Amino acid sequence: MKSSDGNRIRLQPMWRKVAYGGRQPGYDDNYTDETFLEEMVMNANVVKRDLLKVMIDSVSISHYLCIVALVVSTWTLTLNLDIDEITLLKLDVGLLLVGFSVLLLTTCPFSLKLLTKYVLNISFFISGLYVLAPIYHTLTRSISSDSIWALAVSLLLVHLFLHDYSGSTIRPPGALNNPKLTSNISLNASIVASVLVASRLPSRLHVFAIMLFSLQVFLFAPLITFCVKKYHFSLHLLFSFALMVVTLSVTYHLHRMFFILLLALLVFISIVCPFWLIRIQEYKFEIKGPWDEAKLCFDITE
16 A cells, blocks of 8 residues: 555656646646746846935926916016017017027038938928917907816816826927827817917917917927927936026016926925935835746847
């Protein structure tokens, strides 16, 4: 009897780790031997983040938040008639020249064909906007102002939430990737908000000037920022910090509560969130082992 049991133990095949081999004779389906956990790896793909690096990466978000705050400040001053249409047009021309120059300087290689393309596109853009200004002026005449302001604020929040902070919806020359759906929705939300605000202005020239200003900022400011960042990152940081100072100064003179809210958001985004992200990395725990799904080490499309 003992000899029979010993022969059965000796004849039992050695357990092997087989992915799709079915049940092995003499072993249960959930059986594993002592070598099963030897291939377990903990936190193999966890990225060790540096606080300073995360804070620098958050500058892009703070940068664009300041841009939107400047647009809102300009809207407020224009609606209060503190800025007339002539001043707005001068501001539009100045922004157009500065943005156009930066785009040409940071885009390589520079060519006459590229310059001609930019000039034609901008000319068509401004002409179409001037033709549509009378329509925008009377577009929301039958809607109450409270509804307009509530909708404009909601659209700006959608714009900020869905905006592509790592790139630009308007792609630079030679870009291969198409913009994301969310970034297109964000851009459309900002344009609709601009139309709603412009429709409450007293004259058609006011409407044209504020629409040109808003579309220049929402359409081309991310593109200019992306080109500057790609051209020289230190220059991008310098410009971002200068923009934050200017924005805080403008909002301080415009409305103290707006200034406090913007300052709190900048501190939260640039300091609190990076520190928070670094702290929660301590609790990240990832395990990888033979139970994971196999990954191909070659491209099956080739």
